[in-house]
Amino acid sequence: MKSANSLRGVMRFLHDIRGNIMPMAAIGMVAMAGMVGGGVDVSRAYMVQNRLQNACDAGVLAGRRAVTESGYTTAAKAQADNFFDTNFDEAGEGTTQTSFSTTTQDDGSTIDGVASTRLNTVVMRLFGFERFNLSVDCSASMSLGNSDVVMVLDTTGSMGWDLDGTQTRIQALRVAMKDFYDTVSTAQSGGNSRVRYGFVPYSSSVNVGRLLYDLDPNYLVDQWTYQSREAVYEVEENPTGNQTGWEDPVYTSDNSVSDVTSGPWYYHNGVRYRKKRDCNNARPSDTSWSNYGGTTTNTTQEINSQGQRVTTTTTSQLQRRRDYDCYKYANRQFYIIVRTQERSQDSVQIATEDPTYETVTTTVFDKWEYKAVDYDTSVFKTFSAVNTPTGTDGANQSSTWAGCIQERDTVAEDTFSYSSTDGISPANARDLDIDTAPVGTNQSKWRPMWPEISYYRTTDSTNRYYSSASTSDYGRATGGSCPIASQLLTTMTEDEFDAYADSLRTQGSTYHDIGMIWGARLSSPSGIFQANVNTSPSNGGAVARHIIFMTDGQMSPTTGGQTAYGVEWHDRRVTDNGYSNQRDRHSARFLAVCQAAKAKGIRVWVIAFASALTDNLESCASTDSAFPAANAAQLNTAFQEIAKDVGELRVTQ
Numbered sequence: 152m153k154s155a156n157s158l159r160g161v162m163r164f165l166h167d168i169r170g171n172i173m174p175m176a177a178i179g180m181v182a183m184a185g186m187v188g189g190g191v192d193v194s195r196a197y198m199v200q201n202r203l204q205n206a207c208d209a210g211v212l213a214g215r216r217a218v219t220e221s222g223y224t225t226a227a228k229a230q231a232d233n234f235f236d237t238n239f240d241e242a243g244e245g246t247t248q249t250s251f252s253t254t255t256q257d258d259g260s261t262i263d264g265v266a267s268t269r270l271n272t273v274v275m276r277l278f279g280f281e282r283f284n285l286s287v288d289c290s291a292s293m294s295l296g297n298s299d300v301v302m303v304l305d306t307t308g309s310m311g312w313d314l315d316g317t318q319t320r321i322q323a324l325r326v327a328m329k330d331f332y333d334t335v336s337t338a339q340s341g342g343n344s345r346v347r348y349g350f351v352p353y354s355s356s357v358n359v360g361r362l363l364y365d366l367d368p369n370y371l372v373d374q375w376t377y378q379s380r381e382a383v384y385e386v387e388e389n390p391t392g393n394q395t396g397w398e399d400p401v402y403t404s405d406n407s408v409s410d411v412t413s414g415p416w417y418y419h420n421g422v423r424y425r426k427k428r429d430c431n432n433a434r435p436s437d438t439s440w441s442n443y444g445g446t447t448t449n450t451t452q453e454i455n456s457q458g459q460r461v462t463t464t465t466t467s468q469l470q471r472r473r474d475y476d477c478y479k480y481a482n483r484q485f486y487i488i489v490r491t492q493e494r495s496q497d498s499v500q501i502a503t504e505d506p507t508y509e510t511v512t513t514t515v516f517d518k519w520e521y522k523a524v525d526y527d528t529s530v531f532k533t534f535s536a537v538n539t540p541t542g543t544d545g546a547n548q549s550s551t552w553a554g555c556i557q558e559r560d561t562v563a564e565d566t567f568s569y570s571s572t573d574g575i576s577p578a579n580a581r582d583l584d585i586d587t588a589p590v591g592t593n594q595s596k597w598r599p600m601w602p603e604i605s606y607y608r609t610t611d612s613t614n615r616y617y618s619s620a621s622t623s624d625y626g627r628a629t630g631g632s633c634p635i636a637s638q639l640l641t642t643m644t645e646d647e648f649d650a651y652a653d654s655l656r657t658q659g660s661t662y663h664d665i666g667m668i669w670g671a672r673l674s675s676p677s678g679i680f681q682a683n684v685n686t687s688p689s690n691g692g693a694v695a696r697h698i699i700f701m702t703d704g705q706m707s708p709t710t711g712g713q714t715a716y717g718v719e720w721h722d723r724r725v726t727d728n729g730y731s732n733q734r735d736r737h738s739a740r741f742l743a744v745c746q747a748a749k750a751k752g753i754r755v756w757v758i759a760f761a762s763a764l765t766d767n768l769e770s771c772a773s774t775d776s777a778f779p780a781a782n783a784a785q786l787n788t789a790f791q792e793i794a795k796d797v798g799e800l801r802v803t804q
Contacts, residue, residue: 192272196283199244199270207266207289210235210251215291216795218259219330228253235266246270246285260337261292297694298335298797299640299684301349302328303670304655305702305760306634308354311657314783320703320761323783325652327790332648334791338798345688346797348643349673350651352634353666354659356600356715359637360554363597364532366679370589373529375557375598378718380521380606380626382545384460384514423485430477430486454546460514516544521608521618521626523721532599541604550603555633557598558582558665558715559589561724565732567739569746582716583744585671586678602631605713607720617711617720617729631713632659639673639683661707663700664740665715667771670698671748696753697797699790700771703760706734706741738767745771758789 214223214231235251249268255261267286310321318326332348339346351357363370424430450464477486531537534552542548561582568576575583581595589595608623610616618625635654643651674696676684688694710720710730720729725736749755757772759765764779778789 192283195245195273196270196285199246199268199283200285200287202239202244203266203268203285204287204289206235206239207251207264207287208291209238210266211253211262211264211289211291214253214264215259215262216792218262219791223253223255223259223262227259231262231264235264239266239268241268244268244270260340261290264289297345297688297690297692298697299347299349299674299694300335300697300699300797301351301640301670301674303351303353303666303698303700305661305663305666305704306352306354306655306657307659307661307704307707308632308657309661309704314761318783319657321655321657323786324701324760325655326783327787328652329649330787331790331794332643332645334794335798336645338794343690344692345642345690345694347640348638348648349640350638351666351669351673352637352655353662353669354634354657355632355662355665355709355712356555356557356634356659357637357665357669358554358556358634359597359669360532360552360556360599361534361636362639362680363556364534367588368532370596370679371528371532372593372596372598373527373532374525375528375593376523376525377601377605378522378607378629378721379524379526379604380519380541381524382460382540383517383520384545385517386512386514423480423487424477425485427477427479427486434475434477454544455513460516460545462512462514464512518624519626520622520624521606522622524604526601526604528599528601531601539604548603550601552599552601553633554636555600555631556715557600557717558668558724559597560594561716561740563723563725563727563736565736565739567743569743569750571750575743575747580740583668583740583747585668585675585744585747588679600631600633600713600715602629602633602713605629605631605718607711607718619729627711629711629713629718634659637669637673639680660709660712660714661702661704662715662737663702663706663767664737664744666702667698667700667741667744667748670700671744671751671753674698674748674753675751677751695797696751697756697793698748698753699756699758699793700768701758701760702762702768704762705765706738706767708733708737742767742770749773756793758786758793760786 210231213234214227217224217227217230219227231253232251239249239251241247241249246268249266251264251266253262253264255263265286265288267284270283270285272281272283304324306321310324311319314320314323335346351359360371422433424433448464450462452460452462455461479485480487526539531550531552534554536549536551538547538549540547559581561580562577564577564580567580567583570576581587587595589597605628606626607629608618608620609625609627610618610623611625614625614627635656638651672678673680674684675681676696678684708714708719708725710733711718716722716724719725719733723729726733745755754773754776755771757764757768757777758780759768759778760780761782764777769777776793778785778792780786780789
């Protein structure tokens, strides 16, 4: 009976629709758990795969950046692996069996990578799905756009110092420059990009004279005052010079005038003679010369074999005298006396050379007077040889312009600055104006540096101490260092680039400001060289502009050398007394022009080679663009880092 009742109860339950919600809820809970758990695991897999992709990209970028002339070496592969490992923490991600491998098909131009890992599920394993096998591909290459690169290179004396026993600093620079070219050239291959190079080697000055002269000769002065010297002579007590007096002219004779029937005749006293003998006896004897017309004077000087200066002054004076002759008057039977000197060209006596009066004076060299001297530069600036009386005992010496310049006018101030609204302050510091062309005055023009005639003044014969006097009996040659000629932006073959690098020579003091000034001038799209800078590439693309400023030392101006700012002790264009705050004032100029260059969209890179990366050098550089380089390897690395940025290293897959 109980069994029947129980069966009926079960049947009622099964047929009672009010109880269906319970099994349905149970089934729904299982499905919901699978959906939520699956979402969690898929989300984990998605995030891990993103991190795997990022690590893969970082690895191939690092590997491509580490490529050298030797291609994709073991060291470069290790660099790629290290960057991958740094960017993907297997333990932290909860993955296993992680792998990363890189290859190249073109000697390192493009680096391809594959990364994979295994991620265990948390919830979905309850449903039989235990793991995700994740894999990504990545690739990095150099893809170069249009670039203009101006290298501002310190070629001062210290660059000739030994670096490591095997090479000098300048030799290490040449190698780094050539590797830079190779890296950029590799990135450029296969494309239609344009890369141009300009150069500004600098020391105490820069060699831009030919660039200025070819642009406009009027950008250079025709006269300038240099710290120099003049010879002082005294007349010898018993001079060997003499006065020769007037010399007779040279005649020609023409006896064909015997029966002239026309022409300007002049009768002497109107007397006629029946016999020629009587006529000849009556001719006046006064045939002396007299002056008429103007004079011309020419003075020459030479040093004779005894070291004496001989000055010769020659004056040419037109002369006239009366000569008389007897002629038969036409067909008549009488003779007349004629003043022939004033007849036509057929007269019997004609003066073909004017007489001269000569004075010769002999003097002896006494001493030099050291002072500021005005010189004509109109021929010197054309790169033609010019003689100046500055040689031994005042003898002429020949010199030809090497091409280095003195800067145009500036102001002796402590502080200089640049702003996008006001430009350079103070405004009359024309040396820091990287755009404005000369406007006609000497103050706005550049001056040839002329070390051959340049001297500084001293107080005595020891030449130990500078003299502040305007003249002195004592002095010494300043000398003057002139780097090789700068070059405007141009495309270059590898041989042309290497030849320029090999031509760099070392000498002179360190003037960072003059190097940066001209690096900016050669790069400025709105300056005097804008026609060159703004030449459009054939591909029509935009152009990235770079200045690479490389130095092996701190600012180190000189007081007694011939420089871009004259002889600083005497000319005092930078300092008030020839030396105070000299380095700081040049540094202020340097920083101001760095800001002016960066304001034009030019990226400024700075490399401090075998010297400290000072605050001034870091301030000059654009953001993340300053490199210390203690040795040749680090110098090469710095140039390679810049080359890869110029080459626009990027992920391509």
